[in-house]
Every structure is written in C-alpha cells, then in structure tokens.
Amino acid sequence: MKEIQILNSLNFSIFEGEFVGIIGPNGAGKSSLLRCMYRKNIPTSGSLKLYQQPIESYSRIAVARQIAVVLQESSSHFELSLFDVVAMGMTPRKSILSFDTASEHEEIRAALGQVDLLHKATQGFNSLSGGEKQRAMIARAIVQNSNILLMDEPTNHLDIQHQIDALVLAKKMNITVVVSLHDLNLAAAFCDRLILMDKGKIIAADSCEQVLNQDNLKNVFSVDAKVDKHPFHGGPRITFDLGGGSNVE
Amino acid sequence: MSNSFKNFFSGYAGITFWVSGLLILSILFGLSAGSVSLSFQQIFAALFNCTPGTISDSGEICMVNPTNYKIIWEIRFPRVLMALLTGAGLSVTGAILQSVTRNPLADPYLFGISSGSALGAVIAMTAISGAVVSITFGALIGGAFSVLLMLTLAGRSAVQVERLLLSGVAVSFMLAAFTNLILYHSEPEIAATLLFWIMGSFSNSQWSELLLPFVTLSLGLTLFVIYRRWLNAVQAGDESAHTLGVPVNQLRLTMLILCSAITAVLVAQVGGIGFVGLMIPHICRYIVGAQIQRILFMCVMLGGSFMIWVDVIARSLLTHQVLPVGVVTSAIGSFFFFVILKRRGLSV
Numbered sequence: 001m002k003e004i005q006i007l008n009s010l011n012f013s014i015f016e017g018e019f020v021g022i023i024g025p026n027g028a029g030k031s032s033l034l035r036c037m038y039r040k041n042i043p044t045s046g047s048l049k050l051y052q053q054p055i056e057s058y059s060r061i062a063v064a065r066q067i068a069v070v071l072q073e074s075s076s077h078f079e080l081s082l083f084d085v086v087a088m089g090m091t092p093r094k095s096i097l098s099f100d101t102a103s104e105h106e107e108i109r110a111a112l113g114q115v116d117l118l119h120k121a122t123q124g125f126n127s128l129s130g131g132e133k134q135r136a137m138i139a140r141a142i143v144q145n146s147n148i149l150l151m152d153e154p155t156n157h158l159d160i161q162h163q164i165d166a167l168v169l170a171k172k173m174n175i176t177v178v179v180s181l182h183d184l185n186l187a188a189a190f191c192d193r194l195i196l197m198d199k200g201k202i203i204a205a206d207s208c209e210q211v212l213n214q215d216n217l218k219n220v221f222s223v224d225a226k227v228d229k230h231p232f233h234g235g236p237r238i239t240f241d242l243g244g245g246s247n248v249e
Numbered sequence: 250m251s252n253s254f255k256n257f258f259s260g261y262a263g264i265t266f267w268v269s270g271l272l273i274l275s276i277l278f279g280l281s282a283g284s285v286s287l288s289f290q291q292i293f294a295a296l297f298n299c300t301p302g303t304i305s306d307s308g309e310i311c312m313v314n315p316t317n318y319k320i321i322w323e324i325r326f327p328r329v330l331m332a333l334l335t336g337a338g339l340s341v342t343g344a345i346l347q348s349v350t351r352n353p354l355a356d357p358y359l360f361g362i363s364s365g366s367a368l369g370a371v372i373a374m375t376a377i378s379g380a381v382v383s384i385t386f387g388a389l390i391g392g393a394f395s396v397l398l399m400l401t402l403a404g405r406s407a408v409q410v411e412r413l414l415l416s417g418v419a420v421s422f423m424l425a426a427f428t429n430l431i432l433y434h435s436e437p438e439i440a441a442t443l444l445f446w447i448m449g450s451f452s453n454s455q456w457s458e459l460l461l462p463f464v465t466l467s468l469g470l471t472l473f474v475i476y477r478r479w480l481n482a483v484q485a486g487d488e489s490a491h492t493l494g495v496p497v498n499q500l501r502l503t504m505l506i507l508c509s510a511i512t513a514v515l516v517a518q519v520g521g522i523g524f525v526g527l528m529i530p531h532i533c534r535y536i537v538g539a540q541i542q543r544i545l546f547m548c549v550m551l552g553g554s555f556m557i558w559v560d561v562i563a564r565s566l567l568t569h570q571v572l573p574v575g576v577v578t579s580a581i582g583s584f585f586f587f588v589i590l591k592r593r594g595l596s597v
Contacts (some may be wrong), residue, residue, distance in 0.1 A: 040491055062495030071492070076485050077351035078539035085485060091478045092494040125485075144493070 007043070007200045014178060016147075019035035019171060022180040023211075025221055028197040031072075032181035032229045035151050037178065039063045068141035070151040070170075077127040082136055083121040086112055089143030111142040113170055131162030138169045147230035151179040155186065188212055188235040196220060197218050212236040262538060268550035269584050272333075275554040279329035280321055282561045284569075287317055295321045329557055330455035331518065332574075334462045336525055336556025338515045339467070340548035342508040343475060343526030344533065348480050348541055349504045350410045356526035357512040360505070361420030363523070365395025367447055367515035368428045374443065375431060385461060385517040392513030395420050396505055412486075413501075441509040448573030449522035451560050460519055465514045473545055476500065482558035522556075522575045529555060531586070 007029045014020050022030045035041040036048055039055050050053045050066060051104060058066070068089070076085060087108050090100070112118040115135040120128065134154050141149050149170055155163035163183065167190045170177050179186045187194055187208070194211040196204040198220045204211045217225045217238065224241035230236075280292045287295075295318045299311035341356060346355040357363045369391020373383045403409075403414040428447070432440050473480065479500050482490040487497045515522075535545035556574075559581065563572040 002349050038492055040488065058494055059494075060491070061494035067492075069492035071488060074485065074489060076539065078348070078353075078534060080484060082479070084481065084538070084540055086474060087495055088478075088482050088485065088489075091495065094478065096475055096478065172570050212564040 021187040024197035089140040333553035336552035340529035342550025345528035360417035361381035364424035366513040388517030
C-alpha cells in the first residue's frame with residue numbers, strides 16, 4: 001500500500017488556558033493533526049508532547065483523562081438516551097470495577113444544565129437536533145473533567161446561533177481549547193491564536209491579526225478578501241470579494 | 250394507588266419486578282407442562298416438602314408422590330434450567346455482538362460461531378465418540394476455529410466492523426456447508442440423529458450437563474458487567490469510544506472470544522437454536538433502552554423465559570412427539586419480530 005504523507009514539518013506549542021483555532025482549506029490536515037493530538041494517530045516521525053512528555057508514553061486512559069474531544073458529528077447506533085451519552089464522560093475517570101454514585105448522577109445533571117439540555121435528559125440522543133447533539137458532547141466533555149478540549153469542526157451543519165452557542169460553551173469551560181474551524185470570522189471572534197494550515201504544513205501560527213491577512217487568505221484559500229477591524233470584538237473581520245478569486249467559471 | 254407506587258411499577262424497577270415474575274412463572278409452567286401434567290401444588294410439594302419415603306424429625310412419613318418427585322427432579326427441572334441457560338446465554342451473546350459491532354443483525358449465527366460449534370460437535374459425534382465431554386470439546390474447538398478463521402479472512406482490516414461481519418457471514422456458510430457434507434455422507438440413522446441435534450433439543454438435559462453452561466455464562470456475564478462502561482461507550486462509535494480511553498479493537502476481540510465460548514458450550518449441549526440471539530436483544534432494547542447492563546439483565550430474564558416456553562410448546566404441540574426447539578424458535582421468533590416491526594416501528 002502506498003504511503004501518503006498527510007502532515008509534515010509541523011512545529012508549534014499550545015499553552016495552558018489558550019483558545020487556539022486551526023484553520024485551513026479542506027484537506028489541509030486539520031482533522032489529522034487533531035487526531036494525532038488525541039492519540040488516535042501516532043506520527044511516523046517527530047514527537048508530540050503533552051505536558052513535556054511524549055504522548056505515546058501516556059496510556060489511552062491517561063490521554064482521555066487529560067483530553068476531551070468533541071467530534072464533527074456524533075450519533076448513537078442504538079437508542080441511547082441523552083443522559084447515557086453524557087454519562088460516558090465518566091468512563092476515563094472511573095475504575096472499571098466501580099459503580100455509579102448519586103453524586104456523579106448529580107454532576108451529569110449539572111453538566112446538562114450548563115448546556116441547557118437538562119429537560120431533555122431522558123430523550124433519545126438520536127432524536128436531538130445537530131446543535132443539541134454538539135451541546136450534549138460539550139456536556140460529556142464537562143463531565144470528563146479534563147484539562148484540554150479538542151473540537152473537530154464542531155460548528156459544521158449548525159445554524160449561526162448554535163455555532164456561537166457551541167464555542168461560547170467551550171470558552172466558558174476555562175480550559176485549554178483547540179478547535180478546527182472553517183468560519184474565519186468565528187475563529188477571529190473566539191480564538192486567542194490561530195494555526196493556519198495548508199497541504200499538511202503550517203503556513204502561519206500567530207495572533208488572529210497576524211494570521212488573518214489578505215496575503216495569507218489569497219495564498220491559502222485562493223480568495224480575495226478585505227480584512228478590517230470588527231466593530232464588536234475589535235479583532236479582524238473578513239469580508240470576501242465574491243467576484244474575484246473564484247476558480248469556478 | 251399513590252404516585253410513587255405507580256412510578257415503581259412503570260419504571261425500570263417495575264420492569265425488573267415484572268420480568269422476574271415472568272421468569273418464575275415460566276419455570277413453574279415448564280415444570281408443570283408435559284405428557285404428565287402436574288399442578289402447582291404438586292410441584293411445590295415435590296420441590297420444597299420432603300423426599301418420598303423419608304421420615305421427618307417429628308416422625309411424619311413424606312407423602313409426596315415418588316413418580317411426580319422423579320419427573321420434576323430428574324427430568325423437568327434440569328430441562329427447564331437448561332432452556333433458561335440457553336435462552337439467557339444466546340440472548341446475552343446476541344446483545345453483546347450487536348453492541349460491539351453496532352449492527353442490529355449481529356448474532357452468534359452471523360459470525361459463524363454457531364456454525365463452527367455445530368461443525369465441531371458433529372465431527373466429535375461422528376468421528377471421535379458420543380461422550381458429552383468430547384462433543385463439548387469439539388464444539389469449543391469449532392467455535393474457536395470459526396473466530397480464528399473469521400479474523401484471518403478479515404486480515405488487517407479486522408478492525409473495520411463491516412469487514413468483520415462479511416468475513417463472519419462467509420465463515421458461517423462455509424462451515425455450515427461442511428456440516429451438511431458430513432450429514433450427507435452419514436448413515437441415515439446417524440444423519441437423522443445429527444439433524445435433530447442440530448435443530449436443537451432439551452430432551453436429554455441432565456443435572457451434570459448444567460454445570461459447564463452455568464459456569465461459562467456466569468463468567469461471561471460477570472465480565473460483560475465489568476466492561477459495561479466500555480461496551481456502552483462503543484455504541485456511540487469507535488472514534489468516540491477511543492476519545493474516552495476505550496481500547497476498541499481489543500475490547501471487540503475479547504467480546505468475540507467470550508461470546509464464541511458461551512455459544513460453543515451451549516451449542517454443544519443443546520444443538521443449534523437460531524433467532525433467539527437476534528430477537529430477544531431487540532425486544533430488551535425496546536423495553537429498557539440501550540444501556541448494556543440493563544439489556545443484559547433483561548436478556549437473562551426474557552431470553553430464559555422465552556426459551557422455557559418454546560420448550561413447553563415443542564413438547565406439547567404434537568402428541569408423543571417432541572419438535573426440534575430450533576424450529577419453534579424460528580417460527581415464533583420470525584412471526585413475533587415481524588408483528589412488532591410492523592405495528593410499533595421497532596427502533597434499533
């Protein structure tokens with residue numbers, strides 16, 4: 001089987017408490033990078049360190065205790081209730097022989113309350129809307145009680161209100177958050193720092209103002225855009241030129 | 250009736266109460282029904298009063314009918330318990346296989362475990378000897394062989410559920426073909442015996458044969474309950490389970506081995522009984538949701554009860570003739586399943 005190099009020449013650090021966005025076009029390697037970060041994929045060369053230790057030296061459970069993950073899409077193949085899915089967050093915290101306690105059930109209900117889904121606790125997970133499912137997965141991450149949250153395009157298929165809700169909830173957790181996003185304006189609004197990727201490489205890793213400039217947008221996304229100051233949050237605001245830059249005739 | 254009383258009988262605790270009652274009732278009917286019909290009073294007398302002919306400390310002679318005592322203790326009780334263990338075991342393995350593959354059609358048959366066990370047992374019966382130990386051993390070897398063959402066929406892609414299932418189906422048909430070939434070349438009398446055995450029967454159940462299925466199922470259930478968090482997590486997808494620290498591939502392999510061991514032991518004792526491992530987990534999931542610990546409990550209760558009733562029907566439907574249990578399970582099961590799917594839109 002022919003090996004394809006998906007990521008190469010990556011060098012970056014993420015510091016405690018940061019809200020870091022990974023942006024880039026489709027196929028840039030954002031999800032692959034995140035998968036390396038939660039130890040689903042192991043890099044063939046180089047090293048990825050978690051608290052100064054190579055991530056390979058951590059067991060699966062140890063990684064799950066440090067890192068919670070919200071995937072692009074979530075589903076339950078059988079009819080698990082919302083409560084059941086959020087309760088899964090306890091999995092890395094509990095020993096295999098231990099039983100659930102009343103205080104843990106209270107903790108799960110509190111997490112559901114934080115994402116405003118407590119009233120749907122007994123409802124089937126698959127019957128929830130896309131936005132509710134993402135909020136539920138954030139509740140699972142809250143229950144997981146880890147120090148780092150990785151989110152792989154959590155705003156896909158969501159309307160604007162639910163996109164904002166998902167990122168506000170992640171921000172409120174006050175832990176290190178790394179999120180891959182397609183919406184550059186949302187990235188500018190929420191992230192402390194951005195990592196811009198293209199073809200498996202990092203093109204820029206800096207503050208939103210430094211990364212989101214016209215040249216980077218033209219070179220990486222092949223679109224013309226105007227970048228000015230956002231009237232509400234003061235970060236960069238990107239307005240795309242719909243006439244120029246498109247490759248579609 | 251107070252609200253808390255009503256809630257108890259409609260909630261999970263209530264369901265537990267009802268299905269436990271159903272199992273006890275099923276056991277009593279299983280002991281009662283047959284060519285000699287016994288009343289519940291006669292059953293209780295034989296079960297709890299005394300041994301016929303013995304004299305109690307107070308000098309009273311035991312008046313329990315010795316024939317009834319013998320029918321219950323030597324024939325029907327081991328038979329009912331074997332049916333209970335078989336129904337519970339096949340339902341539990343079906344539920345576990347459906348969960349770890351996230352495939353609602355998974356059961357011991359789909360993975361070729363039953364076919365492998367049946368082939369092993371048939372080879373042991375025809376080639377080695379008819380002793381119980383060798384049949385059990387043959388079924389175990391056959392079950393293990395089918396799992397190994399399935400994993401080998403799936404190759405490096407065994408981590409992919411779809412590939413694993415397709416390999417299982419191929420193995421199932423291949424081993425069933427070998428079993429049929431042996432049947433075809435057997436003497437007519439032996440072929441008839443083998444055929445009846447393959448279709449399942451509790452006719453020859455004895456107390457001594459109950460130990461191995463009981464120990465295997467108890468051990469399996471204990472491990473399933475221990476791994477319940479991981480089994481629940483896998484139901485939301487492999488990637489999701491991985492992010493919770495679950496070693497998905499190792500878990501799937503462990504569960505396959507455990508399920509094949511339980512199936513092999515049961516097939517060795519009672520032959521091949523289909524449809525139970527597919528149908529009962531769906532009914533349980535419909536009643537108590539997808540939490541694996543609840544499904545396991547329900548599978549033991551409902552699977553056990555169902556199989557006792559199937560055996561009662563198998564030995565009562567025709568006069569002086571016992572139907573193969575597998576025929577009855579498939580007939581009832583497919584009809585029942587169809588009705589539920591049609592009327593309630595059964596969610597999986």
